Amino acid sequence: MLRPSRRTRAALAAALLVVADCSSDTTTATPIEPPLATARWSDAASWPGGVVPVAGADVTIPTGTAILLDVSPPPLKTLVVAGALEFDRRDLALTAERIEVAGTLRVGTESSPFMERATITLTGTPDATAPDLGLRSKALAVMPGGTLDLHGAPRVGWTRLAASVPLGATEITLERAVDWHVGDRIVLTATDFDPAQYDEAEVTAVSGSRVTLAAPLKYAHWGAKQTIAGRTVDERGEVGLLTRNVQFRGDSACAGTGYCAHIITFKGGTMRVEGTALYLVGQKFALARYPIHWHVADDVTGQYARNNSIWKSFNRCITVHGSHAASVEGNVCHDHLGHGYFLEDGVEARNSIVGNLGVLGRVPAAAERLLASDSRPATFWITNPDNTVRGNVAAGSMGFGFWYALPEHPTGLSTSAAVWPRHIALREFAGNVAHSNKSGGLNVDDGPMADGTTETTNYAPRVDPAQESAAVPADFRDFFAYKHRARAVWLRGRALRLTNAVLADNGIGATFAANDTYLQDALLIGETANNATAFPAGFPVRGFEYYDGLVGAQRVTFANYLSSARGPASAFGFNRKNAFPLHPLNFAEGARYENANHVYIENPVADKDGDKAAVFLDKDGTVTGTAGRYVAANVPLLLTTGCVAQTEWNAYVCGGGYGRLEVRSSIDGENPAPATVTRDDGVALALAGAGNSPASLQLSVPLARGYTLALASALTQPRIGLWGVKPGDWVRVSLPYAGTSVVVYRDYYTGNKVTAAASLAELASSNGDKYYLAGGVLYLKLMVQANRDYTTVHVTGAP
Template sequence: MLYFTRQSTRRVLLSAALLMMTSWAASVHAQTIPTKRWSASYPTTGAVVIPAGENVLLDVNLNVTTLSILGRVVCDNKNMSVTARWIMVHGELRCGTATTPFLHRLIITLVGTNAVEDVMGMGTKFLGAMSGGILQLHGATRVNWTRLAATAAKGSTRITLQLAPSWRVGERIVLASSDYRPEHAEEVAITAIAGNVVTLSRPLTYTHWCQTSTFGTATLQECAEVGLLSRNILIRGDAASVTAGFGGHTMVMSGSVAKLSSVEFFQMGQRGRIARYPFHWHMVGNAVGQYLKNSSIHHAYNRFVSVHGTHSTLLANNVGYDTVGHGFYLEDGIETKNVLSANLGLRVRNATDGKPTPSDRQASVFWISNPDNTIRDNVAAGAEDTGFWLGFPEHPIGLSTTPAVWPRRTALRDFTGNTSHSNGNRGLYVDGAELANRTTTTTWYEPRQNPADGNSLIVTPVFRTFTAYKNRNEGVWIRSFAGPVLAGAKLADNWMGVYLANLVSGPAYTNLGIVDSSLVVGETGNKGNPETWETKGLDGRELPRFWSPGDSIRGVEFYDGPMAVSRTVFANFQSNTQRKSGGISSLAPNSFNVSSRNFSQAISFVNANRVYLHDLTPNNSGDAFSTFLDSDGTVSGTAGRKIVPKNPVLVTPLCTLNALWNAYVCPHEYMNLQVHVASGESLVGTSLRRDDGASVALASAEGYPWSVNTNLITERPYEVRFATVAPKIIDFVVPEKPGKAVRVSMLYPPSAFTVTRWGSPVYRASSLAELTSGGHKYFYDGTRLHLRVVNPSGTWEEVRVRRP
């Protein structure tokens, strides 16, 4: 039995009171403890204003018309709800802190259907901060998302996770799709949990895959993500939001501060409306220290998060599920030094009406419009179009328009460790930047040391440790002038692994696009969830292009160039009776130029047809002349051999046909020759004939009827045969391979003509025999003009033939 004196009792009670006060003070994290309780000082209905200088403890439920906070409002430690048409914060709204989160339940419901109302530029149905407003909401710390530890089969009611997340019964989670259909993401409730095993409220409709596979020394993990949607702080649109997609929105304007963690956004965003997003920094400028993290945004109507005219924010460990239009969105191309880290986005739908921007018809999970941002360890797990869309405009657009900033020439700050799967189009797309009218156009990324100087040195962009699987088209598509490097990538189950449209540019003219130290897998054990009505693979698997089941599956395609594939493993590329397959290929059909400097080195193969080149098709000289060098013999078995298509003017008796590759292995040196008609005549009907009689039709590049592109055997005589008389001004261009030469002839009228190199006369030989060596030369025999065109330095070299 314990006995207390009156003094000891007083001491115990005093200590308890002090402890309670300390705990309460810490929980509200007040510089000044609130001096008023809402329940005793302010109404809970109607239009309410908290005056400047007031310091109020929110301790009661509110059902107000509107709420203006000019002073300071701090949440009490209790469950509460706030319902309003809009909430404007000019002072401060605080519920929990970064060190002492709010652990009870707070529900903020934004109501209304009046789309015309516009309060201070924020519209209506919003939680907003402006004119110095501070918004701080910190919910309970949670495990936001993880991955499956084992495949969850269709019909399962239990899943096993890679870690024990301490989620709770009744909370809602979402399982990402692990096939080609983003709509196969599934939302379920938790009915029981024991460690890392979660029991679900219903059987799964689809199989969600998890497997780690080993190919030689390389490993690939395909495991569906599982995200937590529930949080104890909830900001939501009302039930009426569903009808027209007119939900609530959160907006933080210039001069204001937002720090949010562990907040749930539900039925937020206003469909098709500019600046009406679930969460939105709007023209804040420098926002160092501001963040949205550990939160969920789901069942939204317009994006997940927009960072607009704002720099240095942190978006980390958020889960975005089910929205319309681009998900995590850097808006104008001026936004820099933001950090997007470990965010999970899934089920992103196209905006069929092209609103708020035309590109939203091709929605991406991550839209990045300036490369000077950190994009690390994020997952794009299912957009109807693209996972990561990096489209860099020449200059910022929209409200941030300025000619002084050059996103397209800005260096890539950090793109590392990101994953993209289950997208309807591409995993990573570096191309298609916006114009001033928000339509997109083909763009070449060319980062330079001084973005304002288009002649300054190139800065090589490196995309590190990117994973892409189950994308219907390309795992990676990069268009660049800068020699991009895709390093340590893991690509699997894509229709095409890598499309690298790299073009060289001055002044060095040597920028090399590289796929390096990567793993590229044609097909894994993940057969997906094919619909009953769609065409399947021979083993029952879901095909990336079920509508065209005969389309070949390829790993890395050579295109443009120069380009290299180095230290890369290709696995499980096997042709069958349904479709062809090959680890290394070339883009087809393709009418554009392909560099003769493309090469492979240090390649290894596991259960893979090493190469597959397509049959020649009409009007496509690009793939007809696409060759690559096997520099060390790890593809063909003999170092220095060239892999060439079945083009008769490239193949000789010294070449060997590999039927499985649909290609020849040749010992010859090939060199790029481009024929451009500067006088504008069409080259339709032009053909090429080798000195032994082998010939092939030449096709101009799409949209360029005055230009054809070839790769020819060096020093071997070829004849260009025009459909009619030779054009008046013809440029013969050899853009690469220093010290090498091509020989070409053509029927030419006996009128006066000139042959020049950059305006200076080219040496006229006295006999055809003189053309076998030396520099630029020509010989005219009265009916035929013979040229020797040499590249002395490895840069663009041009010889012009001109007649009256």
Template sequence: ASTDFNPRQAEKRTITAISGTTITLDEPLEYMHYGEITFGVDQRGEVAMLTRNIKIQASADAEESFFGGHIMAMPGSRMYVEGVELTRMGQNLTLARYPIHWHLVGDAQGQYVRNAAIHNTYNRCVTVHGTNYLKVENNVTYNTVGHCFFLEDGIEHSNEFISNVGIQTKCHTSKPCVPTNLAPAGSAQERGDGQSSPDALIPSDNTVSTFWVTNPDNTYRNNVAAGSDQIGFWMAFPEHPTGQFEGTEISANTWPRRTQIREFSGNVAHSNFDGLMLDRGPNAEGRFNAGGNPHMAFSDPANATGPLDSYITDFTAYKSRNGGIWARGEQHVFSNLKLADNAIGYTHAYPGIEPQGGAYTSKVVDSLFVGESDNIGNPTTPEEIAYGRSLPHPELPDYPIRGYEYYDFLHFVEDTTFVNYEDNDTRQAGALSYLLFTSFPTSADNSIEGVKFVNAKPAHFPPMEQKWGNDNFGSNGWRTAAIKDIDGSLGHGEGAYIVNDIGILSGVDACKSMPSWNAVVCQGDLGRLNAGASGGGFGGFGGFGGGAQAPAQPPVVISSNGVEFTAANETSIVSGAEVRVATERDELPISLSQLDNGSWVLFELPGFTSVDAGSEQSSMDALRSAVDTAWYKDGDTLWVKVVAQETAGGGGPFGAFGSATSVTVKR
């Protein structure tokens, strides 16, 4: 298997001699294949034996027509497969014509495919359709087309996929993928035309995966996705089972997106675009969006009550051209991750749609992130050769690598180590960062605790660069990036915040500038300031559904200690800050959110004369001493102290992030 970013570095050779622990091949290998455990991450390349004593294959002309054989267990039948080699199998772009296929068998207790070799096939590997209690174990696949280990409709449950290895999974027999992805400008962008391609059997095959998982109530243990054109493991949960079961009563009563993950442990993904994708489940017609759909487990899925944690354990991802892990949902716990040599280690998104209300979005615990290991890959391009190792984005050699990306809502990182995230002459790096350049805001309660940094810059918030952006470029949510250091792991004291430096906080006394991080470290309570944008709070970004742009208004310039910042929706603010807000607008709404009850910010508002809340004070000293929202008029300047207070109906995913209060000032 490939041990680099490019899955096509997998190589097939014939053993001509064996002497002790030495084997002789029929020809040399073209690529270096790594064989070490490096910085605690096992990157030893897999070697799969493709021959078996029993061989089933189509005639040689299938190599041109892509019309091979297929094996299909129908309802009422029983199938047991062991130690078999399948090649030239499957019929390209034809439904139900796969190398090996359980079709609507129902209860397949005791049935299995194990120790098989499936290679050079034209339409998937092992398909499980409307079949339960099946065991798929110790199989190897190589050079296959379409989703390989395939749970078809999302009705399938209680199946076991154990110790399977999939090598070189392709979108097509010979054409490049046309994927639907979020990715840096200059590589793939979010687009859906590949989902309509006549060259894909189902829309998602153009974003191919080695393991296509449509129902979480199955076991995936110790499997390896060793090189897919796109995704290693894709947890693509539909709302209800699709295909053959769409519209049936059993489908209506089955909720994959609300079902707890039975077991996902010990799996490995490398040499993929994305290692693990827990998102983008298909809609009823089979298409999917790059922005959804989410997973959150409940004890009662039908009524979405009784939230449950779902666990991903002992997962390894390395040499991912995009991300080791991308997930979306709530109450996901990732433990003992080992993520190395990925462009981005981990990103997790909030659902953004009902049902909502989980206690948190995601946790990463007891894990290891490695920016660059000793596996230098096979440098090919001039930029890679000059750099001395292969790059996740050779076309963007300065792409900043990052370990953990914070995204929207509430995420925790605990007892985790980050290694080798240091800047160099080619690119910058950071252990902690944000999704470039998200339209959705992050929570001020995102946190780290018990975190260690070894030869690693703790944080890097890259400045907006269009070449690194994706569909989010030009949005403003990323401006609110903040991380709370619960126990002082960063060395700046317990409760300090790492905050994206967009101008205003670098002038606040409670904050220390960290230029190499593009961040400030602040002490005290941190929340959000929204000056002049519609919506307030988290809604200041147009909500989850976006919406029409409001007419352009005069800018709002916020300054502190001589540092100016032009407001664009929300920005981070620390309690006790005194800021000047200047604008030509006749009316200006100001809101604070995610601050503790009683926290405050003092605003100097030249040219304004009145405010719709608070009590008038007789002096600046009296104003500063006020415990509730208050104001003082000094000549042509209005001073307003806004004090965060509890609001009615403050529960749920928004209110859980702290108190909020708003005022409106007028000329």
């Protein structure tokens, strides 16, 4: 009786385990597909002229012909499959410069994976005379009507450590038993700040969940769960499998040139790739030359790249370009240049990016970047929010983990599409993990422009993306980010939510350059037991960082934010060296603490007006102990009688309300800054101008006070506003006025004329409907009217 080989038996057992793990009562068995061919490659009768292809041959399998590859042929030049080519169930190797599939190329099927060893190697150097469209050397191109089926043995693609591993270890314990083999290559992700602290290793023995390695590890890897503030914090390192029994690769020579193999699928083609290792792939600094690539393929429902290993890529990992409904699931991509899992233009929608692991995104040389943003490569580069991004891990990029880089309209080949990515609702972002990334864990900002550079981007989803319409909150759920020296999360936009996040061991937990955007039901941890590397001395570690606004933190627990000899730490803080204005109603509510200093605010930088505007509202008393109190920076203009110093916070707790006072001119080039603002009790503040621009002043001020503005020059058409306030709130201002006559109206409506007062006393007793002009000085009272949260005054020089 014939017995299958040990490798075949192990692979079959793994397949049965996978089926058992994924089975359900409603699962319908996939029918086993019959062989495509009985005519054998090795049989001369299978070929025109009775000659089996020789080395260097250009081979075409014509339409209507099906060949069974039963031998490893000599290296070919080109292979065109217009009919069908199927790998026999034996160890095989196929080598060519180029493969074009207009019929079917099959290595196993979904229902009957290939259990032996199959290697497809693409060779050659750049050939400018060959046809383009991805068909030059080192290309496997799936043409319209073509089908590529690569189905390797089901394997455990990646898992996590079950115990920490010290530097020099030669054995690791995993969270589950694995079906890995002696000789397999694996990668262990960094679990500290530096993404370069990964390890590649060779397996020499496997016993259940214990794996023995051929050489000592170069780095330590964290592998323990922790319980902090009642929640599980899982910073265990991932371990990914790089070896598969089916391999698609470039030749060894391409490792030195970066001109390696790639798969491209065009519209009308079908690609199903699973259980395959793609090694020495991608072509450096070449558009459309990615390891796996749907190229402007439109709807690709039913097509997938799943449970593959992509290793040593010179150009991204998996690219979905102008294509929709692709399944990109369970893959491992390690050591890639530029962005990794890549949605190219911004038109791509309904794709499923689930359960993938990305390790070590490298920065291409400056002259070899397809996009300027490749200087900060993202493991997951998402240009359209209408995609499912769930359960992925970005484990160590030289740039970002996840980057929602939303263009105003799609770029590249999709520029004509009437699509508005910056206003499309978020389909799903849930359960993703980012750690050990140099630039940050999640960046929602910096969308691409047509020229490939990026610009500041506001993501503001709404009911109708193409029209001004109601906002639709975008909820980034269940995100876990750890070990970022800088910031874990940066969101810019409107109506964004970061819900149920765990952010641990980050220099800054979350910053929102946004409006109507909130951190909710989260756990933020300043330091865990995974603390081999400290933050730089003096750096103020903080959990939630106030910026812009209106933003807030709701029902957030802060743990282990304690100042020490190393430097300050706090639950709440402000964006450092900030020149831009802040919303005076930025807030906290429902905060909880475990070993955490509540607040730390640095002293302001002299030319950064935003530093001098730092206040936030404690809505319910969970920061200051009294509901409705404000926390204010150590800036005299922000402080009034009754403010109480909090030494450990380097800040004050104050009882009065604040508003944001803005001063600018309607005349271009007529600038109010630099300026000095003096309160009615003589307290003064020097200002450089909002955003370090002389065009406007924007500052936080205590309400119900008077302010004298000494401007860079007298204005002829000043525009003054008070924001973040409620009906009845007011301030008085005086400023030099250069006009000879004056017309004043308020709240944007020219019918709301403000009339002249006979005296300063009459102005003071008014409800904001008076002004007073004397000696080249204009005196105004800004009072908020009913049903408004602002008031404005516009001054013109003529009726």
